[in-house]
Amino acid sequence: MKNNNRKKQKHYGDVRPKNYRAIYEEKFYDILFQLRYPLMTVIFFTTIGVLALMIINGKSDGTSVLNYFFHTVITFSTVGYTEGYDVDPQHLMMNRFFATIFIIISIPFVYMYGLVTTVNVFINSNIAEIYNYWRMYKAMEQLRGHYIICRFNGITRELMKNLKRRGIKFVLVEPDPSLEQDIKDFGVDFYVIDEPHKRSVLLGVGIEHAKGLVTAFEDNTQDLSVIVTARLIRPDKEHFMVFATATTEGAAEKMKLLGANEVIVPDVSVGRRMTSFILHPPSPVLSGFLEKIAYGERTDIDIMEIRIDSNSDLVGKKLKDIRMRQETGATIVAIIRADGKMKIAPSGETEIKEGDSLIVLGHPKALKRVEEFFESHQIENEEEVART
Amino acid sequence: MINWGKVWSDFFIFLALTSNVGFIFSHDPYQLVIAIGVNLLATVLKFGAKKILAAELLATALVADLHLIPATILYFMETHVPLAIGLAIGAAVANVISIVMLVIEIIFEYQKEEEL
Incomplete structure (x- = not known):
């Protein structure tokens, strides 16, 4: 159950993960690139203007230079004062002559081109959108113990809805860019538009820290390639679950052999459910109650299975003595x-035996405590074994 | 074939250093205005350049600017002129590093062309 001794394994091929955050950081950088020439004209004309006024007036003290800087900026920004400083009468003519020429040249370049282009770049480059993507991918990098879901369709929609209700984090990988708007509208927290059978993509969405992967393509070959790729990176079936859908039982079998933990054939599952309706006609109260629990539709009640192995110190004890409830x-x-016989509603006198599976019902929080309860009985035993 | 885009950007990077050094020796206000203008131009030219050392080149340019802007303010306020000169020397060092990295960049690019 514990996975704290799992070391970071080097995966095959040593592919570098795709860095989705860096893609959007680069887009910010591209905006800067577009600002290159407009900003250069502004800086160039400011320098020329200040220098020319310094030369014409023959003054280079701090106050004068600041005045010339001010004069230059109000000129090309079309704010337009007269000189905001006292000009030596002998330099006045030259000063005004330069200012006129400077206005004629600098306004088209600096104002029309430089400043207008800068504003235009900011308006047209969707900085807010780039920032949103960047923020999403930065948060995605922090995810631990999440699930990777491949393909956005009816099956995964239902899955994501239920995971969301339970507060389980997931990343959606969808190869079709035309579905992006639907994904956004559905309210998926983390998604990438990319091919999930690529190693770099799976590594990019954090497969090394993920708890599991679900692949539900309509096409078996795509599911197979995703399963194989994921399994090659995370070979441990116990710590990394892979669930898939298949169109036929044969394909499902292959997927299981290639590394999927469980494979569902939607047609077969639906057919079986239909059969069960015919065999056990639905009642208004009970109908779907267990189903709702089993499928996690109810958030206030859940069911789980606890296996009792030889390491547990509960073996041989009576239910009333372990005080689990x-x-x-x-x-x-x-x-x-262990032999498959089922004992429904066991009494307090029932004894726990090795190989038993206990079916426990309760609030999800209570079930968390149950997990810890049985784990604690397990660990003590292991420590005792280690000591002797 | 000469790459004119490169001449253009390299010209400003070299001019940033030379005008900067010029000010350190002349202590002349005109030279300082030219130096800060050229340094800002050299910085802006490095925006968005996707080279191997792009981040480092931009960083050195920003260092040079952040030395020269306070140097200009101090110099024209005539309060701490020696400090202004010191800052200008710091900017010159940043510009020298920038040129060293530019040379490394050129060598890398030359090798890349060879491989093709």
């Missing part, structure tokens, strides 16, 4: 013995 608030509703 008092400590965690969850209830054991059934016990499945």
Whole structure:
């Protein structure tokens, strides 16, 4: 259960992850590139203007230079005062003559080209949008224990809706750029528009820190390539789950052999559900109750399975003695013995045996406590083994 | 074939250093105005350049500017003129580093062309 001793493994090929944040950082840089020439004209004409006024007036003290700087800027910004300083009468003519020529030359260049282009670049370059992408990908880099979902369709929509309700983080990878608006409207927190069968993409969305991957393409070949790519990077089936959909049972079998933990064939699943409706006609109260629990539609109740192995110190104890319900608030509703026999609603006198599966029902928070409860009984035992 | 875009940008990078050094020795206000203008131009020219050392080149240019702008203010306020000169020397050092990196850049690009 614990994965704290898992070391960072070098994955095959050693591909560099695609850095989605850097792509948008580069776009900011591109905006700067567009500002190059407009800003250069502004700086160039400011320098020329100040220098010329210094030479014409023959003054280079601080106050004068500041005045000339001011004069230059008000000239090409078309604010237009007269000289904001006292001009020596002998330099007045030359000063005004230069100012006239300077206005004629600098206004088209600096005002029309330099300043207008700068404003234009800022208006047209969607800085806000670039910033939003950048912020999303910066936050995506921090994700740990998330799920990667490939393909935006009906199946993954339902999946994402339920994960969101449970507060589980996920990253959506969708190869079709035309679906981006739909994805945004659906309110996906993290998504990339890219091919999920590429190693760089999977590494870029943080597969090394992810808990699992779901691939639900309409096409088996795409699912297969995603499963294989993901499995090559994260070979450990226990710490990295891969779930997929397939169109046929044969494809599902192949996917399982190639590394998927579970594969669902939508047609077969729906057909089976239909059969169950016919065999057990739905009642208005009970209909779908267990289904809702099993499919996580209810957030206030959940069901889980706890396996009892030989390391547990609970083996041989009676249910009433382990005081699980008092400590965690969850209830054991059934016990499945190692031989497959099921004991529904076990009494307090029921004994826990090695190889049992306990089916526990309760609030998700209570189930978290159940997990910790059984883990604590496990660890003590392991430590004892280590000591002896 | 000579790359005129490169002549243009390299011209300003070299001019930034020479005008800067010129001010350090002449202590002349005209030279200072030219130096700061050229340094700002050299900085803006480095915007958006996708070279190997682009970030480092932009950083040195910004360092030079941040030395020269306070130097200009101090010099024209006539308060701490020696400090202004000192800052200008600092800007000159940044400009020298900028040119060293420009040379490294040229060598890298030359090698890339060879490989093709």
